[in-house]
Amino acid sequence: MAVTVETLEKLERRITLTLAATVINSEVESRLKKLARTVKADGFRPGKVPMSFVAQRYGAQVQYEVVNDKLGEAFSVAANEAKLRVAGMPSIAQKDEAAEGELAFDATFEIYPEVKIADLAEAEIERVSSDVTDEAIDKTVEILRKQRRSFAQRGAADVAADGDRVSIDFEGKIDGEPFAGGKADGFQFLLGEGQMLEAFEKAVRGMKAGESKTFPLAFPEDYHGKDVAGKEADFLVTVKKIEAQHLPEVNESFAKALGIKEGTVEALRADIKKNLEREVKFRVLAKNKGAAMDALVGKAELDVPKSLVAGEAERMVANAREDLKKRGIKDADKAPIPAELFNDQAEKRVRLGLVVAELVRSQNLQAKPEQLQAHIEEISQSYEKPAEVVRWYLSDRERMAEVEAVVIENNVTDFILGKAKITDKQLPFDELMATA
CATH class of the missing domain: 3.10.50.40 (Chitinase A; domain 3)
Known part of the structure; x- marks a missing residue:
């Protein structure tokens, strides 16, 4: 059966769903019979409660559940039939007019947009780099001295x-x-x-x-x-x-107090340099990734589904409340935080997510198993027992999903930087570290 899809505005669509009253009534009756086996009521033995009593008490609730379930099924079938990629949840309202023996509903919803990405070779990006200098190591040593003064x-x-x-x-x-x-x-x-x-x-x-x-x-x-x-x-x-x-002197005792096994100043400075280089790498990657993503969005053309923005804003509200809870704020879960405060940021996140997803799909930038393994092993090197950290990641799907997201972002960043017009800039260590 062909599904008629009505275009309302940009990404908004509407289809009509019909449910046969006989199907609804049959399902309601079936569920009430199952319910009657377990319903308890004064004066009746379990399983012996009259159907009239069960229908009177639970009929409206069961009918509501059945109609919702059937509408969900009908909407899924209709969307698949029309080959629609639905964004967010549909808004469903019953129609006043319907054929005899049927219930009719209008389902209003948004679809995912078509994403057009212009030639990335025309994008201009400033790619930064930075080095760990002896001066940076000296400053870190002074910070460590002050911590132990x-x-x-x-x-x-x-x-x-x-x-x-x-x-x-x-x-x-x-x-x-x-x-x-x-x-x-x-x-x-x-x-x-x-x-x-x-x-x-x-x-x-x-x-x-x-x-x-x-x-x-x-x-x-x-x-x-x-x-x-x-x-x-x-x-x-x-x-x-x-x-x-x-301030303590920088000597072997100082190095040993900081956990340097060799107990030498040279080993201490080498350890500091290694840690600073890891931090520099992270910050440089973050800045270049941000620049690449900005350039990508700047070359993309799309309409952003309002429903996805609203959903993202609500998630950001939930995160804000969770942050307040961690800080010990009383009744943080009830904090009056308007979702509108996050609308602009949510819109940017959704827009970027849609554009990145399209680039990943069109350019086959999905994370490869060897990339996931390499990323986990790199993370593990900053811990005392790397092998345990690797096992910790591999044993949890959610943690692996986070790793996969980072690897995909890195793939996208590398792809963009490989296409765009690049201007390289050497950032002083202090300037890089002062960047949020």
Whole structure:
């Protein structure tokens, strides 16, 4: 039987589904009979409840279920018959008019779009690279030293200097009135490391333990505390304690404390370099992948199904609530997060997904078994027991699906970069690491 498909707007389509009343009634009766075998009711033995009682109590619910099931089947058959790739769930509404003995419904839905990708040879992409320098290794060593620093109290005559840890009491007022967050006792911070506003650090620098000082402080216009941003406060600060920091020397003891088996500074620097190179590789790949995907979408022409965007936005809301839950927010699953907040991002994700899927299909860029294995083995190298990590991935379908998605993205990226006009750019290590 031919299915008539009505085009409404762009990707929106409508078909009419009909169900024979006799088929519905027969299925309802069959299900009610099965239900009667297990229904319990006062005054009746199990399996002996009258059908009239079962029909009265459960008839409407069973009929609703049957109609839904039959509509699902009818829609699937009709969509297959019309060779439609349905995007999202259909919206089904019963029609007022129908032939005698039938129920008629309109099913309104969207279909997947035709994706047209222009010549990628015309796309222009800036491909970045970066190297791990000795300076980068030196900075990492300094970070590791600071993580293991110790402090010793200074003498009464010593003044606070950069690098010292100071303990202070302070109170700030705006127009003579205290403000939220403007007071603390026994507050600690490290001078010269940007933990406080520069004007605050400047005032404390040079003070002695037991000394007090009053000074003005202008909060920046873009200060995170909106209530005080752009305003000027007067602070009273008292230095309670000054501690000088001691950084451990970079020697064999330091290397061993960091888990370097060889216990040498050379082995420590080699280990740091290896880890930094892994991070650099990841960040470079991410930046180049992003540039390639942007170029791909820029060369694609398609309409995006609204239903898919709505579904993606709802998933993003669910993820946001889950993130709040992990942070310990009470009733996070009920947080009033409008899906509209994510519409633009959801639209971009859906658009990219459709374009990537078309390129994968048309260019046979699916993940090969050897690529999956190689990717898992590469991931495992950053763990102490690589073989266990490999088994952990191979034993779970969901984890393997995640690996497959990454490999496919890499295949797509390589394909695009192999076609586009490439401009290579060497990024300084610090600039690369500062990129989100």
